[in-house]
Amino acid sequence: MKRSxxxxxxxxIDEETISFAGGLPDEMLFPLKDxxxxxxxxYEHATNLQYTTSDGLFELREKxxxxxxxxxxxxxxxxxxITTGSQQALYIIAKHFQNREITIENPSYLGAVNIFKINxxxxxxxxxxxxxxxxxxxxxxxxxxxxxxxxxxxxxxxxSLYSDAKREKIAKYILKTDGYIIEDAPYNKLYFEKKSQxxxxxxxxxxxxxxxxxxxxxxxxxxxxxxxxxxIIKEFLKIKETIDLHSCSIAQHTLNNYLTDKQNYKCHLxxxxxxxxxxxxxxxxxxxxxxxxxxxxxxxxxxxxxxYLKGVDTYELVQECMKKKVVFVPANQFYLGDETSDEIxxxxxxxxxxxxxxGLKKIALTLIAL
Amino acid sequence: MKRSxxxxxxxxIDEETISFAGGLPDEMLFPLKDxxxxxxxxYEHATNLQYTTSDGLFELREKxxxxxxxxxxxxxxxxxxITTGSQQALYIIAKHFQNREITIENPSYLGAVNIFKINxxxxxxxxxxxxxxxxxxxxxxxxxxxxxxxxxxxxxxxxSLYSDAKREKIAKYILKTDGYIIEDAPYNKLYFEKKSQxxxxxxxxxxxxxxxxxxxxxxxxxxxxxxxxxxIIKEFLKIKETIDLHSCSIAQHTLNNYLTDKQNYKCHLxxxxxxxxxxxxxxxxxxxxxxxxxxxxxxxxxxxxxxYLKGVDTYELVQECMKKKVVFVPANQFYLGDETSDEIxxxxxxxxxxxxxxGLKKIALTLIAL
Numbered sequence: 001m002k003r004s005x006x007x008x009x010x011x012x013i014d015e016e017t018i019s020f021a022g023g024l025p026d027e028m029l030f031p032l033k034d035x036x037x038x039x040x041x042x043y044e045h046a047t048n049l050q051y052t053t054s055d056g057l058f059e060l061r062e063k064x065x066x067x068x069x070x071x072x073x074x075x076x077x078x079x080x081x082i083t084t085g086s087q088q089a090l091y092i093i094a095k096h097f098q099n100r101e102i103t104i105e106n107p108s109y110l111g112a113v114n115i116f117k118i119n120x121x122x123x124x125x126x127x128x129x130x131x132x133x134x135x136x137x138x139x140x141x142x143x144x145x146x147x148x149x150x151x152x153x154x155x156x157x158x159x160s161l162y163s164d165a166k167r168e169k170i171a172k173y174i175l176k177t178d179g180y181i182i183e184d185a186p187y188n189k190l191y192f193e194k195k196s197q198x199x200x201x202x203x204x205x206x207x208x209x210x211x212x213x214x215x216x217x218x219x220x221x222x223x224x225x226x227x228x229x230x231x232i233i234k235e236f237l238k239i240k241e242t243i244d245l246h247s248c249s250i251a252q253h254t255l256n257n258y259l260t261d262k263q264n265y266k267c268h269l270x271x272x273x274x275x276x277x278x279x280x281x282x283x284x285x286x287x288x289x290x291x292x293x294x295x296x297x298x299x300x301x302x303x304x305x306x307x308y309l310k311g312v313d314t315y316e317l318v319q320e321c322m323k324k325k326v327v328f329v330p331a332n333q334f335y336l337g338d339e340t341s342d343e344i345x346x347x348x349x350x351x352x353x354x355x356x357x358x359g360l361k362k363i364a365l366t367l368i369a370l
Numbered sequence: 371m372k373r374s375x376x377x378x379x380x381x382x383i384d385e386e387t388i389s390f391a392g393g394l395p396d397e398m399l400f401p402l403k404d405x406x407x408x409x410x411x412x413y414e415h416a417t418n419l420q421y422t423t424s425d426g427l428f429e430l431r432e433k434x435x436x437x438x439x440x441x442x443x444x445x446x447x448x449x450x451x452i453t454t455g456s457q458q459a460l461y462i463i464a465k466h467f468q469n470r471e472i473t474i475e476n477p478s479y480l481g482a483v484n485i486f487k488i489n490x491x492x493x494x495x496x497x498x499x500x501x502x503x504x505x506x507x508x509x510x511x512x513x514x515x516x517x518x519x520x521x522x523x524x525x526x527x528x529x530s531l532y533s534d535a536k537r538e539k540i541a542k543y544i545l546k547t548d549g550y551i552i553e554d555a556p557y558n559k560l561y562f563e564k565k566s567q568x569x570x571x572x573x574x575x576x577x578x579x580x581x582x583x584x585x586x587x588x589x590x591x592x593x594x595x596x597x598x599x600x601x602i603i604k605e606f607l608k609i610k611e612t613i614d615l616h617s618c619s620i621a622q623h624t625l626n627n628y629l630t631d632k633q634n635y636k637c638h639l640x641x642x643x644x645x646x647x648x649x650x651x652x653x654x655x656x657x658x659x660x661x662x663x664x665x666x667x668x669x670x671x672x673x674x675x676x677x678y679l680k681g682v683d684t685y686e687l688v689q690e691c692m693k694k695k696v697v698f699v700p701a702n703q704f705y706l707g708d709e710t711s712d713e714i715x716x717x718x719x720x721x722x723x724x725x726x727x728x729g730l731k732k733i734a735l736t737l738i739a740l
Contacts, residue, residue, distance in 0.1 A: 022421070024420060024421060025420075027416040027417055027420050028416065030419050032413055032416055032419070035413070035419070036410065036413040039409060039410075039413075039620070040406065040409075040410060042409075043405070043406040043409075046397040046398065046400050046402055047397055048590065049397060049400050049402070049405070049588040049589070049590040050394060050395075050397050050588075050589060050590065051394060051584075051589040051590075052590070083614075084454055084617070084618070085614050085615055087613070087614050087615045088613060091613045091614065095488075111612070111615070114612045115612055118465075118609070118612050214421075218419040218420075219419070219420060219619070220418065220420065220421075220422070220618065220619040220620045220623075221618065221620065222614065222616065222617065222618040222619070239488070241484075242461065242481070242484045242485055242488050243457070243458060243461045243613070244453075244454040244457050244458040244461065244592065244614075245455055245457045245481070245592075246592065247454070247592065247618070248454070248590065248592040248617070248618035248620070248621050249589070249590040250409070250590045250591065250620065250621055250624070251618050251620055251621065253590075254620070
């Protein structure tokens with residue numbers, strides 16, 4: 001039901017619509033030339049176009065493992081399973097844990113909530129604050145479920161960043177109760193100031209760390225991964241193999257070729273961070289100018305600005321905005337319950353400066369007329 | 371358990387091993403130059419590298435629909451869902467029908483059997499003959515399940531081809547009982563003489579027709595599809611979206627560009643058919659020369675030769691052969707039960723003439739020493 005409204009928003013978008021709704025990266029930042037070169041090389045060997053192993057290209061898994069090792073999180077290729085986006089990693093994990101209980105954030109990523117529903121996991125949602133989940137409530141729920149799904153870095157939708165203190169407390173509690181965390185980290189490289197240490201790296205055997213190249217390189221690759229202990233990765237592999245045999249090997253070889261020049265990849269990441277920081281600052285200023293009633297804290301990374309228009313039913317607001325060809329996601333869509341909400345998620349990475357100005361002006365006018 | 375033995379065989383393959391085990395297409399026939407060109411064009415527009423819709427690229431779905439229309443099977447882009455290989459299409463369908471009964475062939479494709487197991491479908495397996503499934507038994511089982519999974523064209527593993535009479539009887543019965551057929555057709559374009567009319571085209575609203583580009587173009591694309599009525603495709607779309615958002619869009623755009631030159635694609639298909647027919651004839655002659663005790667009928671298409679060594683436990687035989695660095699799949703792996711079998715599936719598409727000669731000689735020597 002909720003999914004269908006977000007789909008309704010996205011499907012209403014035509015060429016005239018200004019959209020702050022989706023979670024699209026800025027395609028101007030895709031490293032087109034480098035990816036094209038990396039892709040062309042795939043055709044040097046016909047065997048690259050054959051079936052490949054279900055766990056993913058070994059060299060690529062090695063390179064991802066190396067990225068972890070550089071951050072001080074000891075990882076081997078055997079700890080990595082390549083998936084069709086981190087969305088599929090999440091599906092595989094949920095399939096493995098089907099019919100269990102799971103502790104999640106409220107609000108949470110709707111794509112994950114749908115995965116949990118379809119695999120009959122019963123969700124207990126705990127209030128999320130700007131510095132992370134409420135610890136007391138979390139512990140109470142986790143004690144029972146021994147499984148949680150958290151997005152500690154620039155969460156979707158709230159853009160919140162877990163404090164180091166909360167990360168430490170959560171890690172300790174998971175270790176103590178010997179459960180698992182599913183740590184979804186698609187935005188963790190999109191920090192504006194500094195990278196936080198993951199919860200997973202503090203508890204390597206009790207964590208499932210999800211990563212993706214969709215936000216940093218290009219969503220078209222549809223490549224993500226899960227990092228876990230070797231035993232559970234073997235279990236996931238059986239499911240992965242059953243679902244689709246393996247992920248696109250043209251994309252895997254392309255990515256593997258691209259990552260060979262590690263320095264180039266790091267420059268690219270810095271470029272994205274700089275660019276998104278500027279875009280966020282611009283969006284934040286435009287919000288203060290056009291929608292001064294909108295209360296928010298500037299995010300420290302990621303792709304979203306999250307806040308509220310006190311007392312305004314933003315679900316009602318967006319329906320009026322759709323008629324005026326400007327869209328965002330009203331936050332009631334991200335909550336498990338059916339309550340109304342005055343909160344909004346704005347995506348700041350995809351629109352041009354002109355679109356931001358015009359779009360926010362339109363929303364302000366619609367708000368006055370509401 | 372069974373899956374693990376086939377994996378054991380496949381994992382035992384090193385550079386010295388001659389393998390008739392996998393279902394690999396001949397990579398010498400991949401249209402490398404054309405695919406490379408089609409792929410390079412993807413980078414002309416950065417938006418091609420953005421997220422895309424879950425049902426798949428519209429232009430690609432239109433082209434697949436057109437291929438059906440040319441065969442006299444009226445189809446619209448809305449009838450098509452693009453999937454990560456036809457394996458994923460099968461997974462999505464099984465997820466939709468989870469906990470149901472399903473009538474399947476005995477022996478059957480192990481990748482499908484595992485999908486049915488993981489989605490808790492209870493399987494009733496009906497004897498498969500060279501001209502198709504046993505009709506009387508099929509009807510009895512189908513009456514109850516109203517759902518079946520069949521591979522009418524050059525089945526994996528048996529290479530059997532359903533007669534037109536059996537196709538017609540099955541179609542009529544499915545229509546009468548208003549159930550569904552899942553018709554898996556990865557090999558249907560690999561005929562040596564003529565193309566058979568699908569069962570699905572006789573009952574467009576009661577059929578789910580699965581197709582793949584893995585056997586005709588390249589497995590590395592990981593692109594397949596399911597054709598069904600628009601209502602059920604909408605249901606499948608919700609599952610597809612939940613599993614992995616969408617299939618690799620670089621691959622989808624590449625394929626879409628490649629298929630723009632339809633004539634070229636058709637020449638390519640004819641080339642594969644001619645080449646595989648020659649390879650099959652060569653393999654069949656080599657079998658008669660080196661393994662005269664092996665009884666088989668020459669297949670009319672596909673990728674496998676299937677037959678038996680009367681009274682020989684081929685599961686035992688392959689374990690000896692593995693030590694001698696030559697492998698095939700013993701047919702007990704494809705049966706639902708635990709009975710021994712004297713049957714063998716040989717893949718004839720992937721090995722060179724020299725490998726066929728040497729491999730079959732080794733098997734003959736191993737057989738004598740058994």
